[in-house]
Amino acid sequence: MTDRPLAAIVLAAGKGTRMRSATPKVLHKVAGRSMIGHVIAVAEALGADPIVIVVAPGMDDVARAVAPHPVAIQGEQRGTGDAVKSAQESLAGFTGDVLILYGDSPLIQPATLAAMRHARGGEAVTVLGIRVPGNSPYGRLVLGAEGTLDRIVEALDATEDERRIDLCNSGVMLIDGARIFGLLDRIGNNNAKGEYYLTDVVAVARAEGLVCRVAEAPAEEALGVNSRAELAQAEAAMQARLRQAAMAGGATLIDPFSVWFSFDTVLGRDVTVEPNVVFGPGVTIADDVHIRAFSHIEQAIVESGAVIGPYARLRPGASIGQGAHIGNFVEIKNARIDDGAKANHLSYIGDADVGAGANIGAGTITCNYDGFNKSRTRIGAGAFIGSDTTLVAPVTVGAGAFTGAGSTITADIPDDALSVARGRQVTKPGWAAAFRAEHGAAKKKD
Numbered sequence: 001m002t003d004r005p006l007a008a009i010v011l012a013a014g015k016g017t018r019m020r021s022a023t024p025k026v027l028h029k030v031a032g033r034s035m036i037g038h039v040i041a042v043a044e045a046l047g048a049d050p051i052v053i054v055v056a057p058g059m060d061d062v063a064r065a066v067a068p069h070p071v072a073i074q075g076e077q078r079g080t081g082d083a084v085k086s087a088q089e090s091l092a093g094f095t096g097d098v099l100i101l102y103g104d105s106p107l108i109q110p111a112t113l114a115a116m117r118h119a120r121g122g123e124a125v126t127v128l129g130i131r132v133p134g135n136s137p138y139g140r141l142v143l144g145a146e147g148t149l150d151r152i153v154e155a156l157d158a159t160e161d162e163r164r165i166d167l168c169n170s171g172v173m174l175i176d177g178a179r180i181f182g183l184l185d186r187i188g189n190n191n192a193k194g195e196y197y198l199t200d201v202v203a204v205a206r207a208e209g210l211v212c213r214v215a216e217a218p219a220e221e222a223l224g225v226n227s228r229a230e231l232a233q234a235e236a237a238m239q240a241r242l243r244q245a246a247m248a249g250g251a252t253l254i255d256p257f258s259v260w261f262s263f264d265t266v267l268g269r270d271v272t273v274e275p276n277v278v279f280g281p282g283v284t285i286a287d288d289v290h291i292r293a294f295s296h297i298e299q300a301i302v303e304s305g306a307v308i309g310p311y312a313r314l315r316p317g318a319s320i321g322q323g324a325h326i327g328n329f330v331e332i333k334n335a336r337i338d339d340g341a342k343a344n345h346l347s348y349i350g351d352a353d354v355g356a357g358a359n360i361g362a363g364t365i366t367c368n369y370d371g372f373n374k375s376r377t378r379i380g381a382g383a384f385i386g387s388d389t390t391l392v393a394p395v396t397v398g399a400g401a402f403t404g405a406g407s408t409i410t411a412d413i414p415d416d417a418l419s420v421a422r423g424r425q426v427t428k429p430g431w432a433a434a435f436r437a438e439h440g441a442a443k444k445k446d
């Protein structure tokens with residue numbers, strides 16, 4: 001039945017008080033993307049349309065973050081059943097399958113949900129179940145004859161016997177869109193929390209003779225984040241996945257546990273990443289790149305064969321050409337370093353274009369900011385920038401030109417010229433010895 005249209009409702013109206021944060025819980029990030037961003041990406045991957053996000057009044061930053069997907073506002077947090085009901089208007093006339101997801105459960109995987117959909121028959125409700133032994137806080141799935149699902153009992157409402165059931169509710173459900181709101185109209189709030197439980201749709205459906213079923217998934221995917229500690233747990237799980245995927249894609253991670261990825265990091269084949277490297281969002285690394293230890297890279301592109309680090313920092317807009325070298329304590333921002341160019345030591349290259357094969361000496365600084373405006377520095381192909389050159393932008397160094405070490409360059413340099421812009425050296429033979437002799441004599445006087 002996978003050809004049935006799919007809509008998704010993502011619940012995100014919970015206050016998240018245990019995060020102790022000014023930021024709504026679902027906007028906290030895992031692997032560089034908000035939790036709700038992860039969940040929406042999964043719903044998108046499944047082709048769900050519309051994807052309606054249920055928020056509480058005043059959660060405008062969540063609404064902005066999920067745009068262009070619509071939000072539905074749940075006036076008061078009266079439980080998960082009530083939350084889903086708030087999306088009724090947004091789904092008016094929709095009769096496909098409705099997928100319920102939680103905005104604070106970022107580890108759910110598209111493949112798991114695709115399998116759940118694929119296994120779906122004519123049942124009114126399919127619940128994604130997880131195996132969680134022991135005294136967990138999850139709702140318990142009570143099975144009936146032939147393994148169909150009879151009802152869900154919340155841990156707080158469960159008898160001792162029911163609490164021994166280890167098949168639990170992940171929270172994810174697929175519900176027949178033609179019936180969902182009719183079923184929800186019949187659930188009450190006579191329970192331990194005095195809330196309208198979404199989980200009660202199962203018993204309501206069963207009472208009408210409808211069939212409900214369980215599809216099982218790995219428990220890890222259902223991890224819900226309520227606290228900073230659980231956020232760190234989700235991060236660890238996500239990083240483990242991203243590291244596995246990087247290695248499966250042909251990258252060598254010498255110490256996978258110390259490499260931190262973003263959700264969208266792209267690594268080519270035969271990339272080597274040394275220990276303690278951090279990838280922020282928006283990074284694409286081509287084949288055969290070597291990223292040496294302690295480098296930090298975000299919103300940057302690195303072309304094949306380049307060598308980055310150790311201790312390099314590539315900031316947003318850095319574009320590193322084939323075979324280029326960016327060495328220790330070099331920061332690149334919004335700059336193109338063309339093929340084969342080198343900046344090996346202690347430099348800041350911002351708002352610049354560095355031509356192919358150019359050599360940037362140690363301690364080179366592009367002075368790109370005057371306190372009001374950013375200006376560009378252009379360095380031609382094959383240029384040689386002497387150590388400790390400051391380039392006061394806007395300024396252009398011609399192709400093949402040289403700057404003398406220690407120069408402050410404020411005017412354009414033509415191709416193949418040398419510019420030296422520093423005080424001329426004055427040498428006075430014997431001056432130091434005379435100075436010492438004079439002061440030594442003076443000292444003895446007192």
Ligand code: UD1
Pocket residue numbers: 011012013014015054074076077078079080081082083102103104137138139140152154168169170171196197198199224
């Ligand atoms: C829920 C399930 C439980 C399941 C568990 C899995 C119910 C009644 N219980 O319990 O069976 O094992 O999830 O994690 O559904 N929310 C709203 N509005 C509300 C209440 C909740 O949007 O009025 C959102 C929350 O932001 C959260 C999600 O719904 O994203 C789940 O709510 P939560 O209160 O955490 O449910 P649990 O008690 O954990």
Ligand code: CA
Pocket residue numbers: 224226
């Ligand atoms: Ca929860």
